[in-house]
Amino acid sequence: MFESTYREVFPFWDEISDEDKNYICGNSSSVLFKAGTNIHDSSSCSGVIYIRTGSLRVYIMSDDGKDITLYRLHRGDMCMLSASCVLKTITFDVFVDAEEDSECFVISGPAFADVSEKYSSIKIFALETAVSRFSDVMWVMEQIHFMSMDKRLAIFLYEEITRIDTDIVRLTHALIAKYMGSAREVVTRMLKYFANEGIVELSRKGVKILDKEKLKELAFQ
Amino acid sequence: MFESTYREVFPFWDEISDEDKNYICGNSSSVLFKAGTNIHDSSSCSGVIYIRTGSLRVYIMSDDGKDITLYRLHRGDMCMLSASCVLKTITFDVFVDAEEDSECFVISGPAFADVSEKYSSIKIFALETAVSRFSDVMWVMEQIHFMSMDKRLAIFLYEEITRIDTDIVRLTHALIAKYMGSAREVVTRMLKYFANEGIVELSRKGVKILDKEKLKELAFQ
Numbered sequence: 001m002f003e004s005t006y007r008e009v010f011p012f013w014d015e016i017s018d019e020d021k022n023y024i025c026g027n028s029s030s031v032l033f034k035a036g037t038n039i040h041d042s043s044s045c046s047g048v049i050y051i052r053t054g055s056l057r058v059y060i061m062s063d064d065g066k067d068i069t070l071y072r073l074h075r076g077d078m079c080m081l082s083a084s085c086v087l088k089t090i091t092f093d094v095f096v097d098a099e100e101d102s103e104c105f106v107i108s109g110p111a112f113a114d115v116s117e118k119y120s121s122i123k124i125f126a127l128e129t130a131v132s133r134f135s136d137v138m139w140v141m142e143q144i145h146f147m148s149m150d151k152r153l154a155i156f157l158y159e160e161i162t163r164i165d166t167d168i169v170r171l172t173h174a175l176i177a178k179y180m181g182s183a184r185e186v187v188t189r190m191l192k193y194f195a196n197e198g199i200v201e202l203s204r205k206g207v208k209i210l211d212k213e214k215l216k217e218l219a220f221q
Numbered sequence: 222m223f224e225s226t227y228r229e230v231f232p233f234w235d236e237i238s239d240e241d242k243n244y245i246c247g248n249s250s251s252v253l254f255k256a257g258t259n260i261h262d263s264s265s266c267s268g269v270i271y272i273r274t275g276s277l278r279v280y281i282m283s284d285d286g287k288d289i290t291l292y293r294l295h296r297g298d299m300c301m302l303s304a305s306c307v308l309k310t311i312t313f314d315v316f317v318d319a320e321e322d323s324e325c326f327v328i329s330g331p332a333f334a335d336v337s338e339k340y341s342s343i344k345i346f347a348l349e350t351a352v353s354r355f356s357d358v359m360w361v362m363e364q365i366h367f368m369s370m371d372k373r374l375a376i377f378l379y380e381e382i383t384r385i386d387t388d389i390v391r392l393t394h395a396l397i398a399k400y401m402g403s404a405r406e407v408v409t410r411m412l413k414y415f416a417n418e419g420i421v422e423l424s425r426k427g428v429k430i431l432d433k434e435k436l437k438e439l440a441f442q
Contacts, residue, residue: 060359062367089352092359120341127348131310134355138281138313141362145402146283181366 027111033098042093045085045109054102154219170206248332254319263314266306266330275323375440391427
């Protein structure tokens with residue numbers, strides 16, 4: 001059951017021996033993570049996670065529980081930072097939560113590390129995956145520091161409705177603030193401003209987008 | 222003149238052919254960057270920079286000129302983000318300035334990229350160097366967001382005097398603020414607090430550390 005997926009997602013699959021293919025498959029498990037559960041924290045090497053359905057949130061957290069979302073992973077993505085034992089140059093800790101019910105394939109970190117020692121193509125794959133996340137994180141950093149709040153919120157809402165193909169964002173203000181690395185009060189204030197401008201409508205169900213064009217303009221101009 | 226240095230700093234040097242060694246050396250130049258000059262911006266692939274003396278500051282900058290220091294590089298360090306053409310998965314732009322007069326060896330980006338296509342060990346070296354900077358950047362992000370200002374300033378001052386082996390930090394408040402990704406007013410206020418506590422003495426020459434133990438305690442406890 002693992003092999004057909006791995007053949008598709010791992011560029012190195014055809015280069016490794018049958019024995020190593022079996023070793024990776026034998027150290028894989030299919031797991032359903034329930035929405036809201038923590039999948040990985042800083043204390044462990046949880047493994048390489050391939051997302052078949054659902055979505056995961058990768059974040060850092062302070063001692064007093066404040067967190068910043070680094071990026072989210074969706075169907076077809078690979079989580080490599082949850083396998084810190086594979087990448088020795090990664091010296092920081094991230095947390096990973098399931099945002100929705102998520103079916104994943106998890107390859108044991110130590111097993112993946114074993115095999116990556118044998119093939120430079122596996123090591124390059126792991127490093128390139130990590131480096132491309134580096135780019136995501138820099139984007140978050142620029143957003144947090146350089147962009148005005150209205151633009152950031154507009155981008156968030158626009159990407160959310162585009163991704164799910166809907167016109168309503170069913171998230172609480174607190175959750176939006178969390179995803180954006182901001183405070184709930186700030187998000188609420190800005191959403192009220194958007195509502196006054198006729199861009200959104202606020203209700204208990206969430207944030208309904210009334211004027212998608214105006215939102216887009218605000219986000220990307 | 223390049224070869225003896227490269228043999229020491231590149232773990233892959235013994236694995237590559239004499240022809241490729243000559244190609245790398247032939248595409249190297251020895252450059253003295255004057256303090257304060259910009260070495261690299263987002264528009265180019267300046268190359269792989271090895272720092273022989275001095276120090277470089279790597280930062281990101283917004284359209285309106287606000288910047289955040291990601292990390293600083295010192296003697297013996299290698300700057301890989303200035304060679305974005307080598308690492309295709311890096312999609313963000315950084316700026317690099319010389320902080321002091323800095324003697325560097327610069328290897329042309331396209332030439333380094335050429336050779337790295339031939340040897341996976343070179344590719345792994347480039348990626349690992351980039352990933353270890355990823356860890357530095359995450360540390361900055363945690364500092365900016367999670368740490369209180371007094372602790373951050375204490376760490377900055379302590380590292381500065383330890384690095385230069387002096388008891389006076391000859392930087393303006395504005396420059397300290399810039400390096401810390403903070404505002405000058407915030408730094409000035411906090412320095413005055415430190416002065417009141419007898420930790421530092423402020424003068425036109427800079428910030429003199431009076432109580433190194435107390436500073437250390439503040440920084441690392």
